[in-house]
Structure formats: C-alpha cells, structure tokens
Amino acid sequence: MTRFIFITGGVVSSLGKGLTTAALGALLQARGYKVRLRKLDPYLNVDPGTMSPFEHGEVFVTDDGAETDLDLGHYERFTGVAAKKTDSISSGKIYSNVLDKERKGDYLGKTIQVIPHVTDEIKKFIEIGEDEVDFMLCEIGGTVGDIEGLPFFEAIRQFSQEKGVGSCIFMHLTLVPFIQTSGELKTKPTQHSVKELRSIGLTPDILVCRAKERIPEDEKKKLALFCNVKSDAIISAYDLKSIYDAPLAFHREFLDVAVLNAFQIKPSKKPDLSIWKDVSKNINFPEGEVRIAIVGKYTKLGDAYKSIAEALTHGGIANNTKVIAEWIDSEIFEKENTAAYLQNFSAILVPGGFGERGAEGKIMAAKFAREKKVPFFGICLGMQMAVVEAIRNLGEIKNASSEEFYYPYSDVKKDIVPIIFHLEKWIDKGKIVTRKVTDYKGGTMRLGAYDALLKSNSKVSKIYNAPSISERHRHRFEVDINYKEILEKNGFIFSGVSPDGLLPEIIEISDHPWFIGVQFHPELKSKPFSPHPLFADFIKAALMQSRLV
Numbered sequence: 001m002t003r004f005i006f007i008t009g010g011v012v013s014s015l016g017k018g019l020t021t022a023a024l025g026a027l028l029q030a031r032g033y034k035v036r037l038r039k040l041d042p043y044l045n046v047d048p049g050t051m052s053p054f055e056h057g058e059v060f061v062t063d064d065g066a067e068t069d070l071d072l073g074h075y076e077r078f079t080g081v082a083a084k085k086t087d088s089i090s091s092g093k094i095y096s097n098v099l100d101k102e103r104k105g106d107y108l109g110k111t112i113q114v115i116p117h118v119t120d121e122i123k124k125f126i127e128i129g130e131d132e133v134d135f136m137l138c139e140i141g142g143t144v145g146d147i148e149g150l151p152f153f154e155a156i157r158q159f160s161q162e163k164g165v166g167s168c169i170f171m172h173l174t175l176v177p178f179i180q181t182s183g184e185l186k187t188k189p190t191q192h193s194v195k196e197l198r199s200i201g202l203t204p205d206i207l208v209c210r211a212k213e214r215i216p217e218d219e220k221k222k223l224a225l226f227c228n229v230k231s232d233a234i235i236s237a238y239d240l241k242s243i244y245d246a247p248l249a250f251h252r253e254f255l256d257v258a259v260l261n262a263f264q265i266k267p268s269k270k271p272d273l274s275i276w277k278d279v280s281k282n283i284n285f286p287e288g289e290v291r292i293a294i295v296g297k298y299t300k301l302g303d304a305y306k307s308i309a310e311a312l313t314h315g316g317i318a319n320n321t322k323v324i325a326e327w328i329d330s331e332i333f334e335k336e337n338t339a340a341y342l343q344n345f346s347a348i349l350v351p352g353g354f355g356e357r358g359a360e361g362k363i364m365a366a367k368f369a370r371e372k373k374v375p376f377f378g379i380c381l382g383m384q385m386a387v388v389e390a391i392r393n394l395g396e397i398k399n400a401s402s403e404e405f406y407y408p409y410s411d412v413k414k415d416i417v418p419i420i421f422h423l424e425k426w427i428d429k430g431k432i433v434t435r436k437v438t439d440y441k442g443g444t445m446r447l448g449a450y451d452a453l454l455k456s457n458s459k460v461s462k463i464y465n466a467p468s469i470s471e472r473h474r475h476r477f478e479v480d481i482n483y484k485e486i487l488e489k490n491g492f493i494f495s496g497v498s499p500d501g502l503l504p505e506i507i508e509i510s511d512h513p514w515f516i517g518v519q520f521h522p523e524l525k526s527k528p529f530s531p532h533p534l535f536a537d538f539i540k541a542a543l544m545q546s547r548l549v
C-alpha cells in the first residue's frame, strides 16, 4: 500500500519546506523504502518557465523536459530519484487541464466548479504512479491561509478521506521565533497556524518547528497541548551549518520515527545513513578552499542559480575542499577593469541566462580566462558568450553576436553576424521538432535530456570517461556549427556534438588548463553523494590554479 505524506507550511514562507521534504525522502530511503517527491504550486503560471529568476529562483528542468520549481532540485539532490513531468503541478496547469476538458465537452451539461472539478484534477495528479513507490511525499507550495492555496488544501483533505485511515499523514512546518527582549521562544504563531489548518479540515500529525536552536521539552509540551499533536511528533528544525546535515539532524530529532509512528509502522531496523555521514564529514572538515567567481546576471538572488551553487559545493566534496563562490554582476566589467575583479579568483564560471543585459561583461570574463589561462566553465549562455568572444577576437569577425539580443528576438536593431542563431529544427527521440520566432514562449525551448557524442581523447571524454553522455537542456539559441573551422584554427575543439553532428554541445580549448563550455546544464544532475564529473574536475583545476596565484 502506498502511503502519502502531505507537507504544508505556516506562519511565514521560506522556512525550508522543500529541504525538509527532501531530507525526509532521504531518511525513508535510508530505511529501504521507495519514495517519490512531488510539488503542488498554487500560482497561476502553467509552469515557472516564464517567470524571472528574480521572482521565483531557478527553473529546474527534468529529463523528460518539464520546467519545474527549484524544490525539485532539492528532491533530486537528496534522494537521487530523477524527477518527472508528473512531479510538479501548478494551479495554472490544473485550470488549463480543466478548461481544455470543458471545451472538448468532457463535462457536457455540467457547471464547472472548484469543487469537484478542480479538486478532482488535483487528486488525480497526486496519485499518478502511486503503485511504484512506498511513500509519496507531496509538498504544497505557499503558506496556509493563502487564498490561492485553498483548492489544494481542500483536495488533500478529500484525498485522505477517500484513501482511508492509515494511508495519509499531514506534516506542518512552522516557525517558533525567539523574542530577544523577553528571552523567550514563542509558540503562539504555530498555534494560530494549526488553528488555520484545522479550520479547513486538516489536522497535522507532525509539526516540524523551525527555530534557531533545538526546542526545549517544555515548549514542545506546550505545542503538543495547544496544537493537539503528540509531543514526540513535535520535531525541532534548527539552523545547520550545511543543508546536507539535514538528514542526520532530522534523524537525531526522530523525524523518520515520528513519520513511521504516524502510519503505525514499527521501525524494523536502523536506517543506513552512511552516505550522509560521509557527505557531512566532507563538508564540515574540508582540507583546503578555493574561490570561484560566478559572473552572471541574476546575482542578487541566491536561488536564481541554486543548482550551480550546489554543484560547486559537490565539486568541493569530491576534492575535500571548501568552495567559496562569489557572485559578480557581469555588467560591472562593461564599466570597470575586468582583471582587477577577476585576478584573485582560482576559476571563473559564467552560468546560463537570458537577454542582452550583461552579455558584454560575460564576453569580457571569457576573454580574461582564455588569455590568462584561468580555469573557465561556460554553461549554456556562458558557452555561447565564450564562442562569441573567440570569433570576435581570434576569428576577426568583430560584430559576431547572438540573434537572441537583436530584432526580431528583441526590439534592438543592429547589424550583427549571428554566430549564435535561433534553433528552428532539431531531432528529439527520432522526431523532427520545429520552432518559429512567433511561437508561444512557454515550454517551447529545447528542453530536457539529449544525448551528445564525445570526441575521443578530448578533455571531456576523459572527465566523463565515456564515449557519449545525456544531459539536460534549456535553450532557444545555438552555436552555429559552420563556425567550427574558424574556431578549430584558433585552438578550440568541438568535443561534444549532437548524434546527428549538427549541434555543438561542448567546446574546449586544447592548450589551456581548463576551458570548457557546455550547451546543457550539468549542474542539474549533480548530487552531494555523486558530484557531477565536470564540476569535480573544474574544482580540481581551480585547486591547481590556486597553488599558482
């Protein structure tokens, strides 16, 4: 029988519901259970693909090409279970399904209402593939009390009624603030939050309480009494040095035991937490450190490049090294001297991005890394800008650029040589896909996992130790393969290409300690217990460089 765990949040947002869900998934796996983690988001966008990273943080892409919430990245990093399209849903998608059906006539004669039509659609989503797992963990985005979250709360209430006793539990994450002036921990916000939940028919089985430190027994008893939750089901979630300490910390607080108790399952044996002990030891006791410059556009919001930051940490784990990532707004280089900023870093990474703003600064960072032989990692737009730099400065095409920045893809008109062009045709699993500039923007990029063939004896084939790879993509534009010759004449090689040989997937410079650009997003597949080979090798190169500076 599949068991469902619903995770809701209260009091304030940003308490780490996604991380808590992910860490619980890892703990259940450590006890030998099969899990799948899901996110239900109340916003009206069909998916977060059309939102700015400033608004919503990174868009996480799955192998099967869905643009999803960044929490799915946490889920994958903690459980290693590859997320699917069916693990992320929003109100927008639910309503769009319901309205499609209404137009098709599937509900002929009926008045379409939130209850039952919208709630039915949510319930159907929750149970997709339930037979494949022991536990389905479903996180509800937002905070209890939000108007837009109501259909989701109502749907999970109905769902638990229909599934019957023992198949669903509710875990609520709240804040227990410490009031400095009175020197007290306050339980009232949690009491109110639970009251709010109860008013819509949901009774929490477990309370996970965020606080600076471990919550003392007295406060736990008080919470248990006022919130009608067993006191051993009140779990402290206190601040940790690293997010990867969370599975061990939650185990010490008996979260996994509380979950099994709530389902009346007797814990059979101790969980195997060895991978988390190794990760935690590596993170907390590194032997060295390196400073990496990340030159991008969305540097003001940490979540915008979440997977990159995590993948760098994983690269550090692989080398027993602490990675200090510093985020630099690329526009700075358009006004100030690049070398002054970048010379004190052991490596430079230019991540993905969209639009013209800051592009020239990224090009300058790539030039600095190429000329000064500093390790350089260009990801997606980062690779494209490294190619523009090389074609302009080595290939002597001074007005080389990307079509993305100019008319008809933007309002700006300029005479450029589009060496990065809008991809209008490609092959996806044997089928031809076509795109036009006039197509809708949502979900129309080249998305999801695609294979690439690696050139033998190239740096990347040694790093991956494989002749071919599969990596996740999210882009509309592409390096024009016709510039291969110019680039090769100038020391670059196209070390990874699509199976049909038409799309450059990886570029590298042979005579450089580490200069690699990739059209895909390797960061999306890195895990703390299995760092991505490119990130592991990049940090290794940065370590070597740090011994030189």
Ligand code: GLN
Pocket: 351, 352, 353, 354, 355, 379, 380, 381, 382, 404, 474, 475, 476, 477, 478
């Ligand atoms: N804007 C670029 C494109 O669409 C790069 C996208 C990215 O970096 N993810 O091709």
